[in-house]
Each structure stands twice: as C-alpha cells, then as structure tokens.
Amino acid sequence: MGCLNTFRREDVLVVELNRPESLNALNRDLVDRLRTVFQDLYRDRTVRVVILRAAGRVFCAGLDLKEAGAGSDERVSVSDRLDSQRALAEVYVAMRRCPQPVICEVQGPASGGGFALALASDIRVLAENARMNAAFIRIGLSACDMGVSYFLPRMIGQSLASEYLLTGRFMDARRAFEIGLANRVVPIDQLAAESDAFAEDMLRATPLGLRLTKDGLNLSVDAAGLEAVMAIEDRNQMLTAGDPNFTEGMRAFLEKRPPRYE
Numbered sequence: 001m002g003c004l005n006t007f008r009r010e011d012v013l014v015v016e017l018n019r020p021e022s023l024n025a026l027n028r029d030l031v032d033r034l035r036t037v038f039q040d041l042y043r044d045r046t047v048r049v050v051i052l053r054a055a056g057r058v059f060c061a062g063l064d065l066k067e068a069g070a071g072s073d074e075r076v077s078v079s080d081r082l083d084s085q086r087a088l089a090e091v092y093v094a095m096r097r098c099p100q101p102v103i104c105e106v107q108g109p110a111s112g113g114g115f116a117l118a119l120a121s122d123i124r125v126l127a128e129n130a131r132m133n134a135a136f137i138r139i140g141l142s143a144c145d146m147g148v149s150y151f152l153p154r155m156i157g158q159s160l161a162s163e164y165l166l167t168g169r170f171m172d173a174r175r176a177f178e179i180g181l182a183n184r185v186v187p188i189d190q191l192a193a194e195s196d197a198f199a200e201d202m203l204r205a206t207p208l209g210l211r212l213t214k215d216g217l218n219l220s221v222d223a224a225g226l227e228a229v230m231a232i233e234d235r236n237q238m239l240t241a242g243d244p245n246f247t248e249g250m251r252a253f254l255e256k257r258p259p260r261y262e
Contacts, residue, residue, distance in 0.1 A: 004033040005055075011048040012199050013041070013100070020056025025064035026113045031088050038094035048207055049199045050098070052121060053105040053192075060114025062135050063088075088113065092147040095120040096218060099211035101202055103195045107188050109170075111135040116146035119155070122214060124181065125195045126173040127188040132181075138168040154221055156181055206245040206261055212236040 005016040015037055017024040024030075041047060054060055095102055095117075104121035112135035118124050134152075137143035143165035153161040156179045164171060176182035186194045202210055216236050220229045240246055245261045252259035 002033070003027070003030045004037070006037060008047075011046070011203060012051060013047045013049070014051045014053065017052075017054040017060055020054075020058070022064060023058040023061035023109075024054045024056065024114070025061045026088065027064040027067045028084075028087075030064075031091060035087065035091045035094055038091065038098050041098040041100055042094075044100075045207065047100055048210060049202050050100045050102045051105065051195050051199060052102055052117065053195075054107070058108040059106045059110040059130070060117060061109060062112025062114050065139070089146060092116055092120040096147075099214060101210065101214050103198050105191045105195050106130045106132070107191060109133075113146050116148050116151075119151035120147060122217075123183050123195075123198050124176075125184045125186065125191060125198070126176060126182045127191050128173055128185060129188060130173040130176070130182075130185075131170045132176060133168055133170040134165050135168060137165065143168060204259060206240065206243060206249050206259075208243045208245065209240045209249070212240060 003017075003019050005014075005018045007014050015034075017030065019025060019027070019030060026034075041050065101123065102121040103123040103125065104118050105125050105127075106118050107127040108129055108131070110118050110130065110132045112133075115132045115134055118132060134143040134145075134148050136145045136148075143149070149161075149165060152165065160179055163169070171179075171181070173182060173185045177185045183198075184194050205213070213236070216232050219232050223229045223232065245259075248261060249259050
C-alpha cells in the first residue's frame with residue numbers, strides 16, 4: 001500500500017489517493033505516481049473507464065504545504081521551482097489527454113490541487129459533505145493554477161468562476177450541483193455505487209465510440225465554431241462506423257441485450 005493505489009475491475013481502473021493521514025495532500029511522490037498513471041493510459045486499450053477516488057474522510061487538501069515549504073528557501077532557483085510546478089501541471093494535462101472518461105468521487109474538502117483533480121475529471125460525483133475551493137489565492141498565490149482558470153469558466157461561466165477564484169470561497173455540494181459543476185450529490189455511503197452506475201452506462205458504448213466521444217468533447221470546447229465542431233463529429237462517426245464493434249453495438253441494442261465487444 002503506497003500513496004497511490006490502483007486496481008482493475010475488468011475494464012475499469014480505480015485510482016485511489018492513499019495519504020489519509022495527510023488529508024491526501026499532493027506530495028512529490030503522489031504527484032509523480034498520478035502523472036505516470038494517467039500518461040500510461042494514453043496507449044492502454046484495455047482500460048475503458050477510470051474512477052478517481054480517495055481514502056479517508058477528505059478527498060484532497062491540495063498541495064502538501066509541509067513538503068512545499070522547502071521550495072520557499074531563497075536558495076531554490078526559479079528554474080527548479082518551475083520544474084516542480086510543471087511536474088504537477090502535467091497531471092491535469094494527462095487527465096484530459098487520456099482517452100478514458102474519468103469519474104471522480106469527492107468526499108469532504110477538495111482544495112487547490114484537489115479541486116483541480118475534480119475539475120479535470122469528466123464526471124463529478126459528490127458526497128453531501130463535499131466542499132471545494134481554489135485555495136491557492138488564500139496562501140499568497142494566484143487562484144489561476146493547475147488548469148482551474150481554464151476548466152471552471154467553461155463549466156459554470158465567467159461570472160461564477162470569478163466569484164470563486166477571486167475570493168477562494170468554498171462551494172458546498174448543493175451549490176456545486178445547482179451551478180452544474182457536480183453531476184450527482186449523494187449520501188457518502190452511496191458514493192461508490194453512483195460512480196459505478198456511471199461506469200456501467202459508459203461500458204455500453206463501443207470502446208472506440210467512448211474514446212472518441214471524450215476526444216470530441218474536449219476539442220469542441222475550444223473549436224472555432226459550429227463547422228469546426230461538425231467536422232470533428234463527422235470524423236468520429238466515420239471512424240466508429242468502420243469499427244467492427246459497431247455491428248455488435250447495433251445488434252445488442254436491437255436485441256435488447258448487453259453488448260459483447262472485442
């Protein structure tokens with residue numbers, strides 16, 4: 001048992017932050033392991049869905065400030081600090097780049113880098129006691145960090161994003177659901193069951209169709225306009241229609257049975 005646990009449930013990979021004694025704060029070892037897991041997923045066709053969760057009562061308190069305190073030493077160069085910053089930032093890029101949908105289970109606080117982990121996921125299932133905030137601005141930094149200033153305005157709009165980034169205020173689970181940031185809010189004992197239900201629905205899609213849907217959604221967010229988005233959609237449909245699993249998907253749907261994909 002290390003700071004990050006991973007295990008397979010058939011086509012689903014469960015990734016579990018495992019530093020509950022430190023509120024699952026992101027230290028260097030945990031960051032390195034997260035980055036490696038998500039980068040390796042890019043070429044892994046055996047994993048179709050990822051569930052990201054955390055051990056203990058807190059999802060993630062953000063950066064491990066005790067370890068990061070060493071970075072405030074004046075003897076640490078700007079170049080070294082930039083390397084550390086980019087090493088952490090690459091985790092969130094890898095999460096978006098990996099073709100598997102990521103379902104995130106959040107219980108308790110998700111602050112700073114933990115908030116960013118939730119935002120970089122595709123589906124967010126929150127326990128009723130979940131609380132999230134951009135904590136960076138409360139420790140002398142900018143709130144624009146780890147992709148938060150990219151993800152949040154696209155999800156909830158510029159005005160609401162400004163409210164939470166400029167103040168560092170917490171949003172509770174109910175508020176996150178009201179503004180469209182949380183997909184579901186459930187009692188904490190139902191957190192795993194709810195994320196499993198999302199994964200089960202996703203596995204009804206063909207492996208290629210699921211991957212290209214995440215890819216298409218990511219590209220469409222930054223596309224120049226309708227025609228650019230439709231070009232992405234046309235590409236996806238031609239690729240999936242030529243996939244052998246398309247026939248099985250159609251048959252399973254018409255025969256009202258679970259699909260059996262290659």
